[in-house]
Amino acid sequence: MAPTVCLSDGDDEDGPISFKRTASVKSEQEDDSEDEKPLAMRTTRLTSNASSTSRNSIKRRPGDSNTGTSSPLKKAKHSAIEREPKAADAHDNKIPLAPRLTSVKPSKTKPPAKNATKNKKKSPSSFTKDSQKGVEMKAKKTVRNSRLSKAMKVRQGSGSGKKWSTLEHNGVMFPPPYMPHGVKMLYNGQPVDLTPEQEEVATMFAVMRDTEYASKETFINNFFTDWRKILGKTHIIKKFELCDFTTIYEWHLREKENKKQMTTEEKKALRDEKGKREEKYLWAIVDGVKEKVGNFRVEPPGLFRGRGEHPKMGRLKRRIRPNDITINIGKGTPVPVCPIPGESWKEVKHDNTVTWLAFWNDPINQKDFKYVFLAASSSLKGQSDKEKYEKARKLKDHIDNIRVNYTKDFRSKDQVKKQIAVATYLVDKLALRAGNEKDEDEADTVGCCTLKVENVTCLPPNKLQFDFLGKDSIRYLNTVEVELPVYEAVKEFCAGKNKGDNVFAEIDTIKLNAHLKELMPGLTAKVFRTYNASVTLDAMLNKETEDGTLLQKISIYKRANKEVAIICNHQRAVSKSHDSQMAKLNEKIDELKVQRDGLKAELEKAKKGKRPGDDKDGSRKKKLTPEMLENKISGIEAKIEGMVITKNNTEESKTVALGTSKINYLDPRITVAWCKTHEIPINKIFSKTILEKFGWAMDVGPGFRF
DNA sequence: CCTCAGACTTGGAACAATATTT
DNA sequence: AAATATTGTTCCAAGTCTGAGG
Structure with a gap:
């Protein structure tokens, strides 16, 4: 191997590097066998200690509230020593063996081609009921063989990009109108009257008091500029410095508290009501098949929360009205009724070369669009x-x-x-x-x-x-x-x-x-x-999985997942409870150490002669033989070791976000096949929604390799 | 080419629901 | 039962990439 790319120093196991890729990037030749490995690797990133300097600093958005962790760029993760799996916590779930994976019905891979297909089988879970519900009756030719058909279509697009033949849905749902609270804020120490529109914007700002946005100059300036447009030139409010939003902020806190105090029944009633209102918007019927709609809720007005140093942060994102919205619907299907009386859609289209159901222009950036699409679980x-x-x-x-x-x-x-x-x-x-x-x-x-x-x-x-x-x-x-x-x-x-x-x-x-x-x-x-991520997962899972407990296997998966997240640089803010969490672990470890030391002392004594029987203390506590003590000690030591590992894992993962890669980069078939092979219930890895999204991957065989 | 409107995927945080601890 | 911690879901911002039209 010559000039390899990675410098990982030796080690193979927990070495700093993820992948020591020996393969080629360098000179060509090389045995091919190796090439599947991703080149990705992070050298220093994972390198030892020095790393505090290394990969850290997460740039937090100004917005995150938590007072705690205030320091935005706080230290962050350190090296990432991969540690062994070690099952950390233990909730032992009973292990349902047998992967029920198979049970999932055939994924419908229907070609986008014309006409619907008839499969109504929905993704894995539940809503069979709904889906069956008769929506659809048209039998059509079912073209299978999606892979090919798709490829062709994309490639040469004979019929060009037709995405559907029939499309029905109920449009979008608007947020409720603003309800003025009437709480007066102070200007220069005096209560001020505001119209509902003015109050609405003031409240948007007031409510953000404990986010970092609230103290950002750009944010404040943008907010104030936009707000003043609504206040009007003649309004008393002229200077931001003289504004005191405290009263409104406190009102907000009270509201929050009230909400929290609601009884379970009240909450449920509220939920039911909401469900009822949203019901009709939840589903669309695409080529005769009932499919979930992704985001039918029109974004409510608010102050723009751009990330990083966004020049537009704080700008008012105005309320979207029907007249801003373009609807896309099948020709001949009833156009969704505009839910706001007296108003109407901007436009109605029948474009089957696109998948969106509706869109409006982003009020912050006129040239951008906000689309309503089908949900990820849709075919x-x-x-x-x-x-x-x-x-x-x-x-x-x-x-x-x-x-x-x-x-x-x-x-x-x-x-x-x-x-x-x-x-x-x-x-x-x-x-x-x-x-x-x-x-x-x-x-x-x-x-x-x-x-x-x-x-x-x-x-x-x-x-x-x-x-x-x-x-x-x-x-x-x-x-x-x-x-x-x-x-x-x-x-x-x-x-x-x-x-x-x-x-x-x-x-x-x-x-x-x-x-x-x-x-x-x-x-x-x-x-x-995508390639890098999936190849990495596939390689790690196949290389590292051995027999072990369910927990151990899951831990291996997590480790691979984490590896990928690091490659893709998927980060998250450290949770505000991180420090206390660590402290707690340390405490427990110390406790165990004390116990261990106590036992060691006892062991010494025991060895020094005294036999279990004799001893002055007539206490009832029975003496233990040296062997028993030794056993106990090693038991505790194992426990300590386990906890140290968990602790290290926690620390090393505190800035790593696993979700993004799971959802967007890892071919779900790798996971499904692995679960089948190792008898791991898929729901230990994929949550319900994600399972629905990956319905198309569920019936892959255990032999699948990326 | 190049621009730029357009469409769709990817991303972290906010928020909600659950699980676990106290 | 309340308080917390953890996990899952939603929100909406921010990317990628394409294609039409000059």
Whole structure:
């Protein structure tokens, strides 16, 4: 192995690195057997202790309330030493063996083609009842074979992109009108009168008092500017500094408290009522099949909560009215009635080349749209999800070639080629996002193609340190050893430029993707993320799962999941209870240690002669033989060890978010197959909703490999 | 090409529901 | 039973990528 990419130092097991990839990125050759492994790895990121500097700092949104953890960029995770699985807590669930996976009915992979198919089988769970409910009667040709049919359609789109033939739904639901509370805020110490509209906006702000937004200058300015438009030029309120929203804030707290105090029945009544109101909006009928609608609730007005340093944070997101909304519905099907009397939809379309049911323009950014789509459990979404994974799997067949290809171009004379090669390498190896250009009026974040000179530091002899804010202003901090030509190339790209200049000045995502498409049809940068994630999960699960208890197996899954999350840089804010949680663990550990030491002392005594029988203390407590004591001690020691492991895991995972990869990057079939093979009830891994979303993957055989 | 409207996926936090502890 | 901790769900912001039209 020669120049390997990863430098993980030795170790194999808990080494800092996730994957020691031996395979090729480097020079081509290599045994192929290895190539399935993702290149991704984080060197320093996971490296030892020093790491406190390393990957941490989560950039929190200003919004998060919790007073606690105030420090936004607090320390965060440290190294990530992978520790053994160790089942931490113990709730032993009884182990229902037998994977009931199989039971799930056939996934409906219906081709989008024309006409409905007749399967009504719904995803895994429950609502069979609803779905059956007669919706649909049209029998049509059922084209199976989704994989193929899909591919073709996408590729050449004979019928172009027809997404459905018939579409029925009831439109969208509007939030209730504003109910004025009449609580007067103070201006310059005096109560002020506000119209309901003015009060509404004041309340939006007042209520955010304990979020970080409330103290951000941009937020305040934007809010105040928009609010003053509503107050009018002549209103007494002129200066933000003289505003005191406390009264309204306190009213809000009281409301919250009241709500909490409601009895269970009251709450239930409320829920039922809500359910009743929403009922009709919950479902759409697509090609005769009843499907859940994703987000039929129109977003209520509020103050925009942009993430990171968003220039528009605090702006008023005005109320959306029917007249803002465009409805998409099957031709000939009844148009949803506009729920607000006297008003009407902006437009009604019958476009079956798209999947949205409705949309409106984002009031903050006129050019953006807010769509109402079907839920993730719908077959339309399921199908494209499946296609996404199939495409990622296809990448397996091309990856060797792609790597050879870009490796060759590392030294290309053609600057564009060279930059594309290096960018592709980063996308492949680090699973970076493509990095589209962004507008001035958005938070300043970057991805691969938009990396700035200041985001990359060359550390001789051949390491690169990345430090930038990516999507959602989440910080990406990672130091990686790269192939020498890459290192040299990056150095050259940065030479003589300013901090804020693009590293890849010659390329953008369009060019990058255009190039990728030449290497494999349909290939784009994001496919590498999916590929990387799924390949990693598949490899880890298959390599590491051995016989063990259910808990142990689940722990292995979590570990693999976590590995993927780290590769994708999926982070979360540390929970406000984290510290106390740690403290509690430490306490318990100390307690055990005390116990252990006590026993040790006793053991000494016991060994020193005294036989179990004799001793002055006539106490009833029976003496233990040395062996018994030793047993006890080792028992406690094992316990301690277990707790230390949990503690370390907790600490190491406090900034890692597992959900995102589970939902978006890991081919569910890997999980399903693994569960079947190892007799793990799938619901130990997938929650109900996610199970519904992955209905299409449930009947895969235990032999499935990504 | 390039722009830019458009459509759809991905993302973390807020919030709600449950489970566990006190 | 109340208080907490944990897990699951919803919300809506922020990405990616495509395609039409110049």
